[in-house]
Amino acid sequence: MKAMVLKEICEIKTEGRAQQKKEVPVKTEPLEPENIPIPKPGPKDIVIKVSACGVCRTELDQIEGRILPPKLPIILGHQPVGTVSNLGEKVKKFKIGDKAGATWIFSSCRQCEFCCKEQDNLCDEFKATGCHADGGYAEYMRISEDFAHKIPDNLTDLIYVAPLMCSGVVGYRSLKLTQMEDGKNIGLYGFGSAHHLVIQMINYKFSNAKKFVFSRNVDERKLAVRLGADWVGDIEDTAPEKIDFAIDTTPVWKTMIFALGNLNKGGRLVINLIRKEEADKDYLLKLDYPKHLWLEKEIKTVANVSVKDGEEFLGVAAKMKIKPKVQLYELNEANKALTELKNGKSTGSKVLKIAD
Ligand SMILES: [Zn+2]
């Protein structure tokens, strides 16, 4: 089968930005095409013939070494959806031909206190799809049925389902962690793949909430207005009203300071990101306790996703008719998609279309 493989950590070459690390090579083609055998299922595994796989900012973190894959080479991609093409003899949940997908959670121990409370996202043995195990930038991938998801019948076009598997599920988790209530104000910092789905979830669940979107990208702000934002501005702008909840998906630190400045008393900032980039870390020295933290403001991070998040969210997605804005690439254009993502080109979700 064809796959796009990461063989060494490198920096993706971008337009007009200085190289961040001297010790890694700069590449325009970080992933290499390879022909490798189709994976065989273990007793509890399914093999998915991948139709489409979403492209995520986390892949940039992996390629550039902010999240080190435990083994190289590795096939990236944690938003694969497709059709079950093979399965192990103990598989109960799936049959050949079922529509199936995977999220960032590839496996966990299923025994620890966190796994027993449906918080497998916090398991010490948490393994990630396309990081600890080969992912969906390939024609086929293997995963245990316990961690794979059935795609609801009415989500028929898999191109539009792929971005739901990370941007949608982790967006759903981040919104859940804000403990958002209807009628309150929420600030969305950054308006990429996740937040263009989160705003649709807010429209669906909290019709009286006000949504303030902060992005440095003019096209993202326009998309936010089209999707129902009540106000749009730059990351450094002051919101027209205090915000009760905020979600930050940007890779920079200054967002935290500005979001905390806009936050209402008792407000909560949720940071939906695995790693922040190092470049502007000094910005944290501007943190002013009375202005940014006092009066019971909270900061919470989102770590991974649980199997339950995936199940819950796919159920919600099937009901609410969520529609990602999708930009398609062929599998062998994965490098182009990743470079454009790093350069902040275009809005919505990038998807590799792998098979019909
Ligand atoms: Zn992701």
Ligand SMILES: [Zn+2]
């Ligand atoms: Zn566990």
